[in-house]
Amino acid sequence: MEPSTQVSMKNRTGLQMSPVQSKEMLETVEGIEGLPNPPEGTGTAMAEMRLEYINEADPLGTVPAPASAKGMVKTGAKMLTGNRPQVFMDKLAERCAFERGGTRLYDGLLTKFRARHDGGTAKPRKGNATEAISQTRLVEIRDQEMQHFQLLADCIEQMGGDPTAQTPSADTVGVQTMGLIQTISDPRTTLTQSLHAALAAELIDVAGWELLAELADGMGQKEMAKRFREALQHENEHLRSIRSWYESSVLQESGSAARAKA
Amino acid sequence: MTLAIFEEKGTPLENQGFTWRELVQKPISKLDDDAFTRVRVILMNGIENEALRFGHLISRFNGSLRVPLAQVRRVEQHQATMVNWLLGADHSPLETTIAYEQVAIEVTAAVARREPDEYLAQIYRFGLLEDFDHMHRYSALLDRLEGKDANNILQSYTDILPGRPTMVEHRAPEDDLRRPFDRATADPLSKLHALTITSAEYQTHDYYMNIGPLFADPLARQLYAEIASIEEQHVTQYESLLDPSQTALEQWLLHEANEAYCYYGCVQQESNPRIRAIWERMLDYELGHFQTVLGLFKDIERRDPQEVLSERLPDPFPFESNREFVRNVLANEVDLRADGTEIVPLDKESPASIAYRRRMNAEGSPSEIVAADYHWRPGTELSKKVVNL
Numbered sequence: 001m002e003p004s005t006q007v008s009m010k011n012r013t014g015l016q017m018s019p020v021q022s023k024e025m026l027e028t029v030e031g032i033e034g035l036p037n038p039p040e041g042t043g044t045a046m047a048e049m050r051l052e053y054i055n056e057a058d059p060l061g062t063v064p065a066p067a068s069a070k071g072m073v074k075t076g077a078k079m080l081t082g083n084r085p086q087v088f089m090d091k092l093a094e095r096c097a098f099e100r101g102g103t104r105l106y107d108g109l110l111t112k113f114r115a116r117h118d119g120g121t122a123k124p125r126k127g128n129a130t131e132a133i134s135q136t137r138l139v140e141i142r143d144q145e146m147q148h149f150q151l152l153a154d155c156i157e158q159m160g161g162d163p164t165a166q167t168p169s170a171d172t173v174g175v176q177t178m179g180l181i182q183t184i185s186d187p188r189t190t191l192t193q194s195l196h197a198a199l200a201a202e203l204i205d206v207a208g209w210e211l212l213a214e215l216a217d218g219m220g221q222k223e224m225a226k227r228f229r230e231a232l233q234h235e236n237e238h239l240r241s242i243r244s245w246y247e248s249s250v251l252q253e254s255g256s257a258a259r260a261k262a
Numbered sequence: 263m264t265l266a267i268f269e270e271k272g273t274p275l276e277n278q279g280f281t282w283r284e285l286v287q288k289p290i291s292k293l294d295d296d297a298f299t300r301v302r303v304i305l306m307n308g309i310e311n312e313a314l315r316f317g318h319l320i321s322r323f324n325g326s327l328r329v330p331l332a333q334v335r336r337v338e339q340h341q342a343t344m345v346n347w348l349l350g351a352d353h354s355p356l357e358t359t360i361a362y363e364q365v366a367i368e369v370t371a372a373v374a375r376r377e378p379d380e381y382l383a384q385i386y387r388f389g390l391l392e393d394f395d396h397m398h399r400y401s402a403l404l405d406r407l408e409g410k411d412a413n414n415i416l417q418s419y420t421d422i423l424p425g426r427p428t429m430v431e432h433r434a435p436e437d438d439l440r441r442p443f444d445r446a447t448a449d450p451l452s453k454l455h456a457l458t459i460t461s462a463e464y465q466t467h468d469y470y471m472n473i474g475p476l477f478a479d480p481l482a483r484q485l486y487a488e489i490a491s492i493e494e495q496h497v498t499q500y501e502s503l504l505d506p507s508q509t510a511l512e513q514w515l516l517h518e519a520n521e522a523y524c525y526y527g528c529v530q531q532e533s534n535p536r537i538r539a540i541w542e543r544m545l546d547y548e549l550g551h552f553q554t555v556l557g558l559f560k561d562i563e564r565r566d567p568q569e570v571l572s573e574r575l576p577d578p579f580p581f582e583s584n585r586e587f588v589r590n591v592l593a594n595e596v597d598l599r600a601d602g603t604e605i606v607p608l609d610k611e612s613p614a615s616i617a618y619r620r621r622m623n624a625e626g627s628p629s630e631i632v633a634a635d636y637h638w639r640p641g642t643e644l645s646k647k648v649v650n651l
Contacts, residue, residue: 053288056288057288058288058291059291060291060292060293060350060352061291061292061293061294062293062294097409097410100409100410100641100642100644101408101409101410102409103409103644104406104407104408104409105409107406108479146644149644150644150645150646153641153645153646163641163645164411164413164414164640164641164645165414166292166293166410166411166414167293168293171292171293171352172352174352174354174408174410175351175352175354178354178408181407181408181478181479182477182478183478185407185477185478185479185482186478186479187478187480189478
């Protein structure tokens, strides 16, 4: 695999690459006689203007009301015991959206992996840590993400909810994960850089499942909580795999092979 | 109720103005507002952008109109801003794309159903099936790249099915030009329809050209490149319906009338009271613009404006699902092709278009790749079963 980090004189960013122009740029920091100065102000105006919008904002949307209680009756689901079951429903939908998006994220990661290992122009180098990354394991993680999505869709249905609806928290994870999708789907990013995006997803995922299991307990949904803790266990394993691949890859590339092996 | 375009005075141009705070209001809700509120927002942004574009174009050819054009354009700029900024940032660019295609399908279908001229109606049906196919391709991309269900944007108003395959929509330029309506004999509704659809397609083209490079995914970049090219063909097609012998002022007058006509439909049908108040204000502004241009038309052309438009504008087109109409067109007209200005059966297609398409698709077709074996399912294709309703 091509290392993520190569040194060259091609990077044109930063002051040091153009000493003559940069010296002239720096003259503006102190101000230039005869030219306008930046406007006066304390810098709090920005926050004040944003506060005005925050105070007046409508929410992103609402959680859809269950079509009827027939789903709950039909499946024999235990009645919810929490005060505000819509919070639970919103969080179920959030994880559902995240796991579905996560499946697609791993589709992208698998393609990136294949590019590096069976057909890409950048062949793996001997002894490179990314050789330790297993396609079988990546496929397994991807499939578990999909199973988690399907588990959550079933749970939402059991609660009388609509697994196809987008709730406010589901909407926000869509916004949050756009950067991860962009990172992994970019043909220019390396497998290591893509793993960093997957690591962010897995860290969020672990925290999300922990909270969801706790919420299920609080709602009196013991069976669901048990299944969520099984999913959490998978996610912890995903996190361990991704983290170890990512760290090994970076450490190996940096020359800290001893720690990578450990 | 129809709009008495010559009688209604609206807000005089000199009284029209905004603050930045007014321009940037809180957006509509992606989740809670009706999909047709978003359709109206997108359509009216397209209508406003057409007003700006047209105003700039005729300004290049007409020195004496430059001042009033600049004055009206400044307001149109701010109207476009106020309207377009109603879209919330929780729409990904691809989700907004789905909404753009919903506009293209539902508004074109509504126009096709009401168009009194059979040739023009056929052109709208022809273009409709192409935008319908774009919806299918983009829905596949949304599902397979972002893991999202396009139906959360469409709210079940619009089907997600293949139409005329995008890969066969690529035609030689001369096969995208159509016969224009005749300014002297055309029904005013035909004139308004042609302007509305040209405006909507133009902004769709510009939107895809702007957001295509924002995607990292090479398949998404190719798909936007491919469909943006079709949108350029569509602009060529619909724009060619406008009679080129109309004078600049006549066209300007029609643009203002069309803006008022479309806003009037928005006012009548809007379900969100806050947004309806915006449409009402915009309608009053457009009526003011119409009066300004009407004055210029009378002073400069010294013609009766009712040669151009009837006393009352037609009924606004409905913002509603056209599912059955679209399915019917799909079943009967998907195999139609073009030869010059005519819509022809499959085997009569122009050889120039076939040759052009062969070249464009020689290294593969992004629209085919993205939607290979794609069947829309509720909750994305990763859903293991169809939900119980």
